[in-house]
Amino acid sequence: MNAQERLFQRATEVELSQEQIRRYSRHLLIPEVGIEGQQRLSVARVLVVGAGGLGVPVIQYLAAAGIGKLTVVEPDQLEVSNLQRQTLYQETDAGKPKAVLVDEWARRYATAGQVKTIESTLNPENAAEWVASHDLVIDATDNFPARYLINDACFLGERPYVYGSIYQFEGRVTFFWPSEGGPCYRCLHPDPPDPATVPGCGEGGVLGALPGMIGSLMAMEAMKWITGSGELLRGRLHHYDGLKGKTRETLFHRDTDCRLCGDHPTIQSLSWIEDSSRTPCSIAMPEISPAELDQRLSNGHPFQLLDVRQPGEFQMGHLPKAVCIPLDLLLEKLPELGLAEEIVLYCKDMSRTRSAYQLLTQAGFDRVSALEGGYDLWIEEVNSSLPAY
Numbered sequence: 001m002n003a004q005e006r007l008f009q010r011a012t013e014v015e016l017s018q019e020q021i022r023r024y025s026r027h028l029l030i031p032e033v034g035i036e037g038q039q040r041l042s043v044a045r046v047l048v049v050g051a052g053g054l055g056v057p058v059i060q061y062l063a064a065a066g067i068g069k070l071t072v073v074e075p076d077q078l079e080v081s082n083l084q085r086q087t088l089y090q091e092t093d094a095g096k097p098k099a100v101l102v103d104e105w106a107r108r109y110a111t112a113g114q115v116k117t118i119e120s121t122l123n124p125e126n127a128a129e130w131v132a133s134h135d136l137v138i139d140a141t142d143n144f145p146a147r148y149l150i151n152d153a154c155f156l157g158e159r160p161y162v163y164g165s166i167y168q169f170e171g172r173v174t175f176f177w178p179s180e181g182g183p184c185y186r187c188l189h190p191d192p193p194d195p196a197t198v199p200g201c202g203e204g205g206v207l208g209a210l211p212g213m214i215g216s217l218m219a220m221e222a223m224k225w226i227t228g229s230g231e232l233l234r235g236r237l238h239h240y241d242g243l244k245g246k247t248r249e250t251l252f253h254r255d256t257d258c259r260l261c262g263d264h265p266t267i268q269s270l271s272w273i274e275d276s277s278r279t280p281c282s283i284a285m286p287e288i289s290p291a292e293l294d295q296r297l298s299n300g301h302p303f304q305l306l307d308v309r310q311p312g313e314f315q316m317g318h319l320p321k322a323v324c325i326p327l328d329l330l331l332e333k334l335p336e337l338g339l340a341e342e343i344v345l346y347c348k349d350m351s352r353t354r355s356a357y358q359l360l361t362q363a364g365f366d367r368v369s370a371l372e373g374g375y376d377l378w379i380e381e382v383n384s385s386l387p388a389y
Contacts, residue, residue: 002180003159004225007135011039024066037227038066044226045069047130049122049150050140051098052076053206054164056088057215058138058222059102063110065223070114071134074098075121081389085208122146124270127153136222137161140215144192148273151176151185155260156270160225164218166206169242171214175221175232182254182261183235190258192273204310210242285357286369288344290381293371297321303342308356309375313348317386319371319378327352334363346371346378348389 001009016024016038027033027041044067048055051074062070078086078101080094093101099119106115122130131137131153139150139161147163154161160177163185178184217238224230237250260267288296296303297320307314307322314324325333327347337343343365347353353370360368371378379386 003135004228007040007044007226008228010043011036014039014043016042020066027065032229033227037229040226040228041066041068041223043068044136045134046071046136046138046222046226047134048072048138048140049146050074050138050142051088051102051117052082052140052142053085053166053211054142054215054218055138055140056086057212058140058219059115060088060109061216061219062222063106063115065219066111067114067226069116069134070110071116071118071130072099072102073118073120073122073130074102075119085206085211087212122149124149124272127270128157131157131159134159136225138218138222139163140218145272147185148192149270151178152260152267152270155179155184162218162221162225164214166211166214168204169207169210171210171217171240171242173214173217173221173233173238173240174236175225175234177232177234178254178261182258183252184254184258184261186260187255187258188237188252190255205312207242210240213240213242285354287372288369289372290378293319293344293378294382303344304337305344305346306337306356307375308345308347308352313375313389316389317375317379319346319375322346327356330356330359334360337365339364340367342367342369344369344371346374349374349376 016035020038020042021028024038027038028035046062046067046069048058048070051059051072055072055074059070059072077095077097078089078093080091083089083091088105089101097119099117102115103117120126127149137150137154137159139147141147141150150161154176155178158179160175162173162175164171164173176184221233224232235252237252238247239250240247254261256263259265305319305322307318307324308327308330309324310326311324318324343360345353345356345368350370350373353374357368357370376388379388
């Protein structure tokens with residue numbers, strides 16, 4: 001039996017109480033759900049990885065739907081910048097672990113014992129065990145190493161999972177069940193992209209309502225699989241463009257050359273993918289401390305201070321005398337920079353600075369250095385009046 005068949009079998013062994021019938025009566029009225037579907041929801045075990053923009057609506061709707069066991073994995077603390085889209089939290093919660101806040105919410109709004117939180121990171125050492133103890137997994141993460149790990153763990157553990165992603169006005173949703181014939185996430189994206197080409201919400205932003213929409217679609221896919229109703233987004237990547245108010249679907253299939261689910265797989269165990277945003281630059285990159293840069297700015301030392309963040313980030317706050325050339329436009333703007341000119345680079349936290357440094361040095365610039373710790377450390381050590389984000 002596969003994961004869904006085992007879930008259906010467990011559901012036949014339970015009966016709904018009178019209180020459950022009253023509470024979930026609007027589900028019971030739907031022919032495709034009914035008593036049988038609600039029984040399946042009541043015994044379902046769902047693992048939600050991430051309690052941020054996508055995870056919050058998933059958690060709220062699945063808990064409200066009567067999911068029997070909802071395990072939420074989230075290592076991060078709440079930041080003020082999360083509040084415009086993560087509606088489960090309040091301003092007074094800033095700085096607290098999200099796992100603790102989800103637990104507090106569950107005690108107020110969910111059935112006792114329904115929601116369990118884990119203040120930790122899913123990693124190659126615990127992923128197999130956590131996935132195996134659940135029927136379905138929800139990928140509500142925001143980074144590529146976690147996405148590949150969830151994909152691999154679900155394939156090796158023979159579990160389906162729902163995937164979603166968001167950026168600015170756009171979101172994507174699909175349903176993966178690679179152990180039942182694919183395709184898997186690696187069929188869609190065999191290798192992770194250069195982090196510099198795929199900015200996250202902390203760099204490119206996201207409209208607050210978007211994760212609510214995409215997260216709700218993810219919860220819908222989960223409930224469809226659990227109840228056995230409807231047509232899943234399996235092999236169909238659902239794309240929503242909020243700016244244009246349009247949706248489209250991209251069909252994709254199992255890749256016979258996939259290293260995980262293909263005809264000749266080479267991935268047999270769990271490990272982190274290499275994430276170049278977390279590894280040192282392959283070329284030694286000279287760095288200037290915030291205090292040293294502040295002194296050089298005060299002394300009028302001639303150099304070009306180059307901010308490689310996005311224009312919106314620059315407008316929120318920037319260092320004095322900085323010029324903004326976003327990383328994705330840097331190559332075409334190289335003729336505007338003098339080869340002999342000394343250049344100091346910075347971004348938010350060094351991730352894009354590394355890519356910009358490599359691009360400049362490979363183009364022949366030999367007087368390039370980087371602000372240690374980027375904009376974030378500058379705020380911490382030099383000018384706390386600038387807004388953090």
